[in-house]
Amino acid sequence: MKRSVLKIIKRHIIPALLAAGIFMLLGPGSPARAADEYNCLMCHKHRYSGRIDENGKRWNYNVDEFLYNHSVHRSIECRDCHSDIKRIPHDPVTQNVNCGNQCHIKPPFAQEKFSHEKLIGIYNQSAHGIEPQDSEELKNAKPFCKYCHLNPMYTQISEKTVLFKESLQRCFNCHPQRGVIQAYRHMAHRLRKKTSRSSQKIVQLCSTCHGDVALMKKLNVSERALTAVESYNRSIHGKLVRLGSQKAANCISCHASNALHDIYKKDDPRATIYKDNIAKTCSQCHEKTNSAFINIAVHPSAEHEGNPIIYLVSIFFRVVLYGATFSMVGLMLFETFGRWTNGIKLILINGTSWRGQSKRRSKKRK
Amino acid sequence: MSTFSKIVSRPIDFLTRTKVQEDEYFTHVDGVGSVPRDIYKYVKSNPIGDLPRYSVHIVIQHLLVFITFIFLAASGLPIYFSDLFWASYFVSLFGGIDVARSIHRIAAFIMMFAAAYHIITIAAGTIRKIYHHEFDYKRTQLPRLKDLFDLINDIKYFLGRAPYRPKMEKFMYKQKAHYLAIIWGNFILIAAGSVLLFPDIMAQLFPETLGKILPPAGADTDSYSAFFQDLARLMHADEAVMALILLAFWHWINVHLVPGRFPIQWTFLNGKITREHQIEEHFLEYLNNLKEIPAEREYMKNLLKELGIDGSKALSRADQNASFSQPVDAAPGEKT
Numbered sequence: 001m002k003r004s005v006l007k008i009i010k011r012h013i014i015p016a017l018l019a020a021g022i023f024m025l026l027g028p029g030s031p032a033r034a035a036d037e038y039n040c041l042m043c044h045k046h047r048y049s050g051r052i053d054e055n056g057k058r059w060n061y062n063v064d065e066f067l068y069n070h071s072v073h074r075s076i077e078c079r080d081c082h083s084d085i086k087r088i089p090h091d092p093v094t095q096n097v098n099c100g101n102q103c104h105i106k107p108p109f110a111q112e113k114f115s116h117e118k119l120i121g122i123y124n125q126s127a128h129g130i131e132p133q134d135s136e137e138l139k140n141a142k143p144f145c146k147y148c149h150l151n152p153m154y155t156q157i158s159e160k161t162v163l164f165k166e167s168l169q170r171c172f173n174c175h176p177q178r179g180v181i182q183a184y185r186h187m188a189h190r191l192r193k194k195t196s197r198s199s200q201k202i203v204q205l206c207s208t209c210h211g212d213v214a215l216m217k218k219l220n221v222s223e224r225a226l227t228a229v230e231s232y233n234r235s236i237h238g239k240l241v242r243l244g245s246q247k248a249a250n251c252i253s254c255h256a257s258n259a260l261h262d263i264y265k266k267d268d269p270r271a272t273i274y275k276d277n278i279a280k281t282c283s284q285c286h287e288k289t290n291s292a293f294i295n296i297a298v299h300p301s302a303e304h305e306g307n308p309i310i311y312l313v314s315i316f317f318r319v320v321l322y323g324a325t326f327s328m329v330g331l332m333l334f335e336t337f338g339r340w341t342n343g344i345k346l347i348l349i350n351g352t353s354w355r356g357q358s359k360r361r362s363k364k365r366k
Numbered sequence: 367m368s369t370f371s372k373i374v375s376r377p378i379d380f381l382t383r384t385k386v387q388e389d390e391y392f393t394h395v396d397g398v399g400s401v402p403r404d405i406y407k408y409v410k411s412n413p414i415g416d417l418p419r420y421s422v423h424i425v426i427q428h429l430l431v432f433i434t435f436i437f438l439a440a441s442g443l444p445i446y447f448s449d450l451f452w453a454s455y456f457v458s459l460f461g462g463i464d465v466a467r468s469i470h471r472i473a474a475f476i477m478m479f480a481a482a483y484h485i486i487t488i489a490a491g492t493i494r495k496i497y498h499h500e501f502d503y504k505r506t507q508l509p510r511l512k513d514l515f516d517l518i519n520d521i522k523y524f525l526g527r528a529p530y531r532p533k534m535e536k537f538m539y540k541q542k543a544h545y546l547a548i549i550w551g552n553f554i555l556i557a558a559g560s561v562l563l564f565p566d567i568m569a570q571l572f573p574e575t576l577g578k579i580l581p582p583a584g585a586d587t588d589s590y591s592a593f594f595q596d597l598a599r600l601m602h603a604d605e606a607v608m609a610l611i612l613l614a615f616w617h618w619i620n621v622h623l624v625p626g627r628f629p630i631q632w633t634f635l636n637g638k639i640t641r642e643h644q645i646e647e648h649f650l651e652y653l654n655n656l657k658e659i660p661a662e663r664e665y666m667k668n669l670l671k672e673l674g675i676d677g678s679k680a681l682s683r684a685d686q687n688a689s690f691s692q693p694v695d696a697a698p699g700e701k702t
Contacts, residue, residue, distance in 0.1 A: 236562070236599075239448035243463040288566035292591040296565060300596060310596050317604040321611065324547075328616045331521075331540075336624055338524025343407070344625045351410030352642060353626040360526055 038088055040078045041065055076103050099145040107175050119173050120145070123261040127268075138219055141209070148205055173259055195260065199241045199250035203232070206251040224299070231299035247285075254281050254298065391530070393649075395656050398663055399670045403530040406645035408673060415631075415638025417655050417662065419536075423487040425637045430480035432634070437473040439610050441466040446603045474559060481552055505536045505651065509546065513539040536651040544617065554605040561598035569595070 043049065044063040052058050068074060079085055080103035084095045100120050102113040123129055123145075130139050195202055209215060211229035232238040232251070240248035256263050257272055264271035272281045283289040300306070303314045343356035392400040420428075441460060444453035445467075460466035495501035504510070515532070517539045522528040537545070561568045569591035621631055626643065633639055645652045656663050 233449070236445070239445050240463055240467075242448050243444060243454060243457045245463045245467075247464055286566045288564075290566060290570050292572065292589065293566045293569040295589040295592045296569060296595045297592050300599065303600065307593060307596060309593070310600055313597060314600055314604065317601070317608065321604070321608045324608070325611055325615060328543075328612065329619075332616060332620055332624065334521065334524045338526070340625060341526070346625045346628045348411065348413045348626060348640065348642075351412070352407070354407040354642065 037077055038079060040088075043089075076105065080104050097146070110175065114174070116145070116174065119259075119261055122173075122259050126261055126263045127265050128261075128263060141215065141219055143209065195250075195252055199246065199248065199253075200244065202250040202252050203238070203241055227301075228299060231301060234302070235298060235300050237298070249285060253284065393533075393653065395653060395663075395666075398656055398667050400675065401653075401656075401666065401670070402675060403533070403649065405666075405669070406642040409641045409645065409669060411641035411643070413632070413640065415633060415636055416641040417639050417644050417652070417659070418637065419633060419639040419644075420637035421487070421491075422637065423483070425635065427480045427484045427487070428634055430483075431477060434473040434477040434480070435609075435613070437469055438477065439606070441470040441473070442606060443610070446607065471563065474556075477552075478556060481556075505654070507537050507542055507545045509542050513542055531646060531649075533649040534647055534651075536648055536654075538647055540620070547612070551605055551609050554601050555609075558598040558602035558605070561594060562602055565595060 041063060044061055045065060047062055049061040050059050051061075073081075081097045081099075081101060082093065083098070083101055084093065100115060100117045102115045102117075105114045106112075107114050128142055130142050134142070197205075207229045210225070213226060216226050233242065237249045241250055252260065255272060262270065262272075264274075266273050268274060269276070271277065278294045279289050279291070282294055286293065304311050340356075341359045343354055343358040345353050345355045347353065349355070391403050393403070394400050440456060444456040445463075447453050457463045457466050460469055492501060492506075512535075516534050519528055519532040520539075523531050572590040572594045621627055621634075622629060631640075631643075639648075644655065656666060
């Protein structure tokens with residue numbers, strides 16, 4: 001009996017432990033490295049590489065390898081985006097990066113190389129796309145890809161809460177439909193919500209321009225759009241998002257579909273907030289949406305500039321609040337004074353709290 | 367005398383009267399003797415409480431409301447004041463705003479349960495008392511004209527213009543005002559809160575047709591559902607802040623910090639009130655206690671005997687000096 005136990009240990013358990021040890025040694029592997037076939041980082045890794053140009057503008061040429069390794073573009077070659085660089089060392093770069101470039105990565109099941117072109121097509125049609133009749137000022141003010149997408153997206157999300165159908169729609173933004181389910185299962189961890197950025201980040205991002213009232217005034221936006229950020233922050237959605245809610249609606253939740261970049265003005269029939277589409281947009285969260293519900297103001301106006309009845313009610317409440325508080329607290333102070341002068345002490349000791357002498361005004365009777 | 371002239375003359379009577387009749391100072395109780403109004407200065411009372419005031423149901427309801435109110439305020443205030451620095455710290459106490467909202471709803475439902483429990487208790491108790499022919503509306507929270515006069519007379523007492531506090535029932539003017547405020551506040555908070563919690567369902571309860579019947583609710587709002595939603599947003603928050611401020615600056619100070627009540631009254635746990643408190647602020651209820659509790663009758667009888675009160679002599683030194691049996695603003699010549 002004992003021998004057979006020893007045999008089992010010798011034959012199975014020790015080799016298994018050895019194998020496990022080897023795997024543990026190999027397990028951590030080598031650290032992730034950025035795709036850098038042409039060794040651009042040889043020069044660009046230096047911290048203070050840069051120059052000051054003729055206009056006195058400072059240019060920073062440093063690329064932080066760590067940050068790049070952890071960005072979404074980590075497996076894209078530098079030259080896939082910086083396509084005007086033909087030889088190394090390269091001439092001064094004159095062209096901006098075009099996100100519509102085809103890079104050298106083929107998505108799964110696709111025939112063509114990957115590109116953001118499709119998404120850019122949607123974006124150019126949206127309210128943010130530059131149109132020929134726009135003024136020069138407006139053209140400059142409209143954001144472009146890099147304006148919003150400078151930061152890497154890192155958010156970790158539990159797989160249990162993946163919303164399959166809604167998220168799948170996001171894949172079609174870039175990938176062909178065929179084989180997308182496998183691809184989805186492969187990397188669904190980022191796709192729980194509409195955006196992989198947190199709601200707070202989205203609100204922050206949109207507010208950089210839309211919250212800038214001076215800029216918005218210059219661009220002649222409508223009265224409602226001028227106060228959009230302010231009124232959103234006043235709403236329950238805005239308050240909850242500010243406090244860290246992951247459920248409450250952010251800007252994108254209502255103003256874009258799952259294609260994300262298709263933000264249109266209110267009177268455009270394609271807009272998610274167009275009067276015929278609002279019910280569908282609200283029903284993403286509010287399941288029992290009805291025709292009366294969609295009239296509720298999502299961006300509530302301030303008390304004093306909205307409905308006069310609401311304003312009167314708010315004044316009434318304020319009057320009641322201050323009136324009740326001051327009169328009641330005053331009465332209490334009054335009462336304490338009156339009882340104190342009549343000889344009450346603070347604490348009930350030895351069966352009574354009336355241990356003091358009454359200091360009341362008294363006149364002697366003859 | 368007609369009712370109208372009574373209504374007109376009584377407040378004037380109360381306001382102008384400065385004399386206190388002897389029979390108002392002494393109250394004769396059968397089997398006890400004459401109880402002076404300021405006997406509360408001479409009684410012994412147990413700080414834990416001597417006389418019954420609230421039933422166990424009321425104590426449970428108060429505890430439920432007390433605990434849920436703290437949770438409701440702690441989870442609701444940071445949403446209202448979300449732009450202030452402490453809001454996020456408050457929220458992180460609960461483990462995030464989404465958890466805090468769930469807690470707010472659970473606490474709200476418990477508070478609503480307490481309200482329903484209270485209504486059932488009061489209704490059943492009233493029916494029982496009517497059945498046994500014990501019901502007396504003066505011992506309930508129903509507001510009366512007397513409460514207004516009590517308030518006026520009490521202020522006169524605090525100013526030193528009246529010798530004694532008015533004789534008040536089981537619930538004095540302060541408690542009645544607070545009780546009415548709680549009913550009003552609960553109604554507003556529950557109604558507005560359910561509009562906020564179920565905006566989609568409640569929107570259907572205020573359909574478009576309402577707009578055709580009622581006058582237009584304003585230029586900017588598109589419909590009645592929007593109007594009521596705005597109203598609910600405003601009222602829920604304002605009413606809650608008001609409730610919190612009144613509770614913190616009035617109720618808590620009144621039951622904890624006022625002399626004689628410091629540091630705590632145990633009424634909220636055992637439903638009992640101290641003897642001196644009962645006599646001072648609820649004299650008429652104390653007379654009921656004397657009728658209903660033989661031990662209390664015995665105690666008072668012995669106390670009166672000990673103090674040597676025979677119903678003709680005033681008790682305290684101030685009264686022996688008869689400070690208030692004369693008008694305070696007497697002519698200077700009378701002073702010496």
